[in-house]
Amino acid sequence: AQTVTQSQPEMSVQEAETVTLSCTYDTSESDYYLFWYKQPPSRQMILVIRQEAYKQQNATENRFSVNFQKAAKSFSLKISDSQLGDAAMYFCAFHGSGNTGKLIFGQGTTLQVKP
Amino acid sequence: DAMVIQNPRYQVTQFGKPVTLSCSQTLNHNVMYWYQQKSSQAPKLLFHYYDKDFNNEADTPDNFQSRRPNTSFCFLDIRSPGLGDAAMYLCATSRGFGYGYTFGSGTRLTVV
Numbered sequence: 001a002q003t004v005t006q007s008q009p010e011m012s013v014q015e016a017e018t019v020t021l022s023c024t025y026d027t028s029e030s031d032y033y034l035f036w037y038k039q040p041p042s043r044q045m046i047l048v049i050r051q052e053a054y055k056q057q058n059a060t061e062n063r064f065s066v067n068f069q070k071a072a073k074s075f076s077l078k079i080s081d082s083q084l085g086d087a088a089m090y091f092c093a094f095h096g097s098g099n100t101g102k103l104i105f106g107q108g109t110t111l112q113v114k115p
Numbered sequence: 116d117a118m119v120i121q122n123p124r125y126q127v128t129q130f131g132k133p134v135t136l137s138c139s140q141t142l143n144h145n146v147m148y149w150y151q152q153k154s155s156q157a158p159k160l161l162f163h164y165y166d167k168d169f170n171n172e173a174d175t176p177d178n179f180q181s182r183r184p185n186t187s188f189c190f191l192d193i194r195s196p197g198l199g200d201a202a203m204y205l206c207a208t209s210r211g212f213g214y215g216y217t218f219g220s221g222t223r224l225t226v227v
Contacts, residue, residue: 033213045158045205045218052213091157097212102148105157 002027004094006106013082014114020067021077021109023092031097034068034075039108040088048090051075079111087113118142121206121219128196128226136191136222138206147189148216149181150205158205164189193224201226 003026013019025034036048051059051068058066063080079086092106119140128134138147146165150158162171164183178200180192193200203223207216 033215035215044220045216047215047217050213050215089155095213095215102160102163103216107157108155110155 002029002094002096002104004092004104004106006090006092006109008109009107010110010112012112012114013079013086015082015084017082018078018080019082019111021079021090021092021111023075023077023106025073025075025092025094027073027094027096029096033095034066035093035095035103036064036066036075036077037091037093037105038086038088039091040085043088045091049077082113084113084115087111119206119208119217119219121204121222123222124220126222126224128193128224130198130226131195134193134196134224136193136204136206136224138189138191138219139187140208140217141187142208142210142217143186144208144210144217145186146209146211147183148205148207148209149189149191150207152203152205152221161191196224196226198226200224 005024032053034051037045038048039045049059049061049064065078067076089108089110091108093103095103122137148163149161152158161175162181178194182190203221205221206219209216
């Protein structure tokens with residue numbers, strides 16, 4: 001069975017600085033996608049960034065980028081120039097071709113941004 | 116804008132009194148999901164529909180049921196809510212493998 005592990009329950013970063021959130025996963029599948037979702041307090045969960053396992057190039061979306069290490073099964077999220085609005089819970093998620101469309105979430109990391 | 120809409124945003128129900136949560140989408144996505152999320156935890160999948168095909172998670176209590184009368188709507192029925200069922204309930208949709216989910220804003224259920 002696939003598992004997703006986020007080992008940092010809480011992180012904090014100073015406004016305008018860079019922070020990296022860690023995620024590791026375990027799977028025997030070769031075809032899969034990885035995602036980072038952001039869930040602000042009492043607000044909707046939104047997709048931050050998406051990575052296809054077959055693509056070696058790391059995905060980037062504005063200030064958000066990933067470091068995808070397929071052999072190590074690692075998928076970290078880097079947030080550059082952190083803003084107060086980045087404060088949220090971040091979930092790493094795995095979507096394998098063999099699991100009938102089900103996203104498997106990590107436990108989440110709560111990010112605090114200090115002014 | 117195309118979106119996923121959950122109603123109501125907040126729901127208070129009495130212990131043991133049936134309650135229905137609703138979800139609608141304008142995205143025309145094939146797949147709809149219901150997740151339960153308790154405070155500061157990861158969402159837990161209850162069930163999902165691929166078109167009309169219903170898929171129940173093995174550990175979803177029998178107390179939870181779902182209906183999908185058409186592509187746009189999906190309902191979560193809790194037949195006899197207990198105090199442990201108080202949670203945020205998230206509806207999500209997807210076009211399919213690899214596309215990720217679009218989430219609704221959630222319904223926060225309180226059981227009194």
